[in-house]
Amino acid sequence: xxxxxxxxxxxxxxxxxxxxxxxxxxxxxxxxxxxxxxxxxxxxxxxxxxxxxxxxxxxxxxxxxxxxxxxxxxxxxxxxxxxxxxxxxxxxxxxxxxxxxxxxxxxxxxxxxxxxxxxxxxxxxxxxxxxxxxxxxxxxxxxxxxxxxxxxxxxxxxxxxxxxxxxxxxxxxxxxxxxxxxxxxxxxxxxxxxxxxxxxxxxxxxxxxxxxxxxxxxxxxxxxxxxxxxxxxxxxxxxxxxxxxxxxxxxxxxxxxxxxxxxxxxxxxxxxxxxxxxxxxxxxxxxxxxxxxxxxxxxxxxxxxxxxxxxxxxxxxxxxxxxxxxxxxxxxxxxxxxxxxxxxxxxxxxxxxxxxxxxxxxxxxxxxxxxxxxxxxxxxxxxxxxxxxxxxxxxxxxxxxxxxxxxxxxxxxxxxxxxxxxxxxxxxxxxxxxxxxxxxxxxxxxxxxxxxxxxxxxxxxxxxxxxxxxxxxxxxxxxxxxxxxxxxxxxxxxxxxxxxxxxxxxxxxxxxxxxxxxxxxxxxxxxxxxxxxxxxxxxxxxxxxxxxxxxxxxxxxxxxxxxxxxxxxxxxxxxxxxxxxxxxxxxxxxxxxxxxxxxxxxxxxxxxxxxxxxxxxxxxxxxxxxxxxxx
Numbered sequence: 001x002x003x004x005x006x007x008x009x010x011x012x013x014x015x016x017x018x019x020x021x022x023x024x025x026x027x028x029x030x031x032x033x034x035x036x037x038x039x040x041x042x043x044x045x046x047x048x049x050x051x052x053x054x055x056x057x058x059x060x061x062x063x064x065x066x067x068x069x070x071x072x073x074x075x076x077x078x079x080x081x082x083x084x085x086x087x088x089x090x091x092x093x094x095x096x097x098x099x100x101x102x103x104x105x106x107x108x109x110x111x112x113x114x115x116x117x118x119x120x121x122x123x124x125x126x127x128x129x130x131x132x133x134x135x136x137x138x139x140x141x142x143x144x145x146x147x148x149x150x151x152x153x154x155x156x157x158x159x160x161x162x163x164x165x166x167x168x169x170x171x172x173x174x175x176x177x178x179x180x181x182x183x184x185x186x187x188x189x190x191x192x193x194x195x196x197x198x199x200x201x202x203x204x205x206x207x208x209x210x211x212x213x214x215x216x217x218x219x220x221x222x223x224x225x226x227x228x229x230x231x232x233x234x235x236x237x238x239x240x241x242x243x244x245x246x247x248x249x250x251x252x253x254x255x256x257x258x259x260x261x262x263x264x265x266x267x268x269x270x271x272x273x274x275x276x277x278x279x280x281x282x283x284x285x286x287x288x289x290x291x292x293x294x295x296x297x298x299x300x301x302x303x304x305x306x307x308x309x310x311x312x313x314x315x316x317x318x319x320x321x322x323x324x325x326x327x328x329x330x331x332x333x334x335x336x337x338x339x340x341x342x343x344x345x346x347x348x349x350x351x352x353x354x355x356x357x358x359x360x361x362x363x364x365x366x367x368x369x370x371x372x373x374x375x376x377x378x379x380x381x382x383x384x385x386x387x388x389x390x391x392x393x394x395x396x397x398x399x400x401x402x403x404x405x406x407x408x409x410x411x412x413x414x415x416x417x418x419x420x421x422x423x424x425x426x427x428x429x430x431x432x433x434x435x436x437x438x439x440x441x442x443x444x445x446x447x448x449x450x451x452x453x454x455x456x457x458x459x460x461x462x463x464x465x466x467x468x469x470x471x472x473x474x475x476x477x478x479x480x481x482x483x484x485x486x487x488x489x490x491x492x493x494x495x496x497x498x499x500x501x502x503x504x505x506x507x508x509x510x511x512x513x514x515x516x517x518x519x520x521x522x523x524x525x526x527x528x529x530x531x532x533x534x535x536x537x538x539x540x541x542x543x544x545x546x547x548x549x550x551x552x553x554x555x556x557x558x559x560x561x562x563x564x565x566x567x568x569x570x571x572x573x574x575x576x577x578x579x580x581x582x583x584x585x586x587x588x589x590x591x592x593x594x595x596x597x598x599x600x601x602x603x604x605x606x607x608x609x610x611x612x613x614x615x616x617x618x619x620x621x622x623x624x625x626x627x628x629x630x631x
Contacts, residue, residue, distance in 0.1 A: 262358035
């Protein structure tokens with residue numbers, strides 16, 4: 001696991017000290033992604049800088065990696081889990097690798113088959129390869145977007161990086177994208193490929209790109225997209241066996257490492273499945289969980305019981321409100337863009353503890369999207385009765401219910417029953433409705449979240465509602481929230497996180513499952529639970545999903561109330577945010593009139609982000625020169 005920054009110039013340029021210094025600054029900004037080693041490459045067309053966290057082939061994995069007498073130069077972030085098999089394939093072609101590094105496998109495959117290399121890879125990755133002969137830069141991002149890849153396309157050059165903060169020394173200044181901010185208020189994150197800056201974009205997951213030296217345009221091509229193709233006559237036993245085999249193989253591949261591998265363990269079924277399979281491969285497996293002082297916001301007792309039954313070497317982390325506030329600015333900085341998911345905070349703390357014991361951890365991310373694990377996926381079944389009510393009556397009920405105050409029991413049920421899925425579902429989180437966004441922002445609204453979801457719904461028109469919801473989450477929530485915080489919070493602590501559920505072979509099995517096997521008997525992930533019910537503890541099999549919950553609802557009424565009010569008052573964002581409206585939300589929440597915790601947290605996260613990335617109040621000690629660059 002590593003980080004890199006690279007650039008290709010549209011005209012030949014001499015390598016001046018200014019370019020060298022800027023790339024050193026850019027590389028220093030992501031030191032946390034790779035504290036073990038650094039490397040640089042420069043020529044008249046290309047510059048590359050690299051930070052390494054040594055996981056596989058510790059001795060020979062230095063980057064930028066040079067291949068075929070320096071014709072090819074590569075920087076790579078991620079892991080290729082089938083690198084052993086791919087090396088054997090190369091050997092069968094008469095190509096011998098000099099190292100056991102998965103980096104060499106990628107570049108050797110590219111030298112042999114070009115852009116088709118992406119179809120061979122099984123893993124998480126973002127990389128760029130410079131071909132000095134063809135004067136072509138080739139790059140790609142993995143299928144699901146597990147590993148990030150940002151870019152800036154300027155008139156004179158194009159730059160790529162593992163984190164957007166690494167691009168700051170290469171641009172004049174950050175410029176808030178007001179459209180992205182509106183989308184953020186709806187989703188609680190900025191949907192890809194946008195970022196909160198107008199200049200910086202993300203390479204979409206499942207895409208590769210080609211950029212020729214000179215003034216040519218960078219060409220992006222999709223090599224993979226998530227699609228669901230349910231098989232209606234699925235045999236339950238065959239489905240369970242297929243799931244079991246795919247996950248067992250995936251965990252085995254994800255355990256490949258030259259350093260110790262541990263695992264996160266919550267009270268849910270996903271992490272328990274992962275740990276159960278990993279424990280068979282590593283009898284001394286170390287597991288980690290996190291919780292808070294409020295009992296209803298902690299799964300520590302369940303996780304500890306699971307760890308005791310599975311006999312793992314278990315560590316528990318408890319987070320206090322004081323620690324929460326102290327580390328929050330650093331968490332926001334590492335996230336790059338604001339992500340208002342409170343679960344980021346416990347993930348940061350558990351990663352910090354785990355990094356003291358291991359360099360790699362497994363996690364259960366992705367199971368909910370692939371196997372239908374979110375409770376909201378039961379909604380189409382709960383709303384089935386509305387299918388028998390005439391459209392005119394739904395319109396009348398919807399109009400009448402609009403006069404009912406938010407939070408009154410029954411209003412939400414009427415809204416959901418009378419509103420089509422494409423008009424109400426934007427993903428697992430829906431923070432502010434568009435009428436509310438218009439009240440939050442201090443400028444004229446000029447976008448809609450439907451611009452993000454409409455193309456996905458149109459492509460999924462042949463699927464049932466639950467499958468449509470899954471696809472929406474795969475294209476938005478999974479990329480923008482789940483994987484974003486997973487990468488940033490672990491890499492902030494120089495820890496590599498691996499997600500065995502997000503494997504293309506596991507996805508192939510999951511994509512063929514009909515909804516009836518996933519949402520059944522009043523539960524979610526029904527077929528996944530059945531597939532592993534004999535190896536995971538009974539108290540977990542049918543347990544409702546909680547994850548790592550955070551007590552912000554309680555804290556915003558007490559410990560965080562004055563802190564939030566001071567943050568609002570002192571933030572120079574009157575031109576962006578209607579502070580008076582936000583203060584009303586805070587007061588309503590304090591008095592218990594409405595639970596506005598998620599809405600408030602979305603605003604709070606943005607204000608902290610603005611303080612750092614726009615105002616220049618950086619909370620980390622490294623690379624102080626970036627403060628001036630941001631300003």
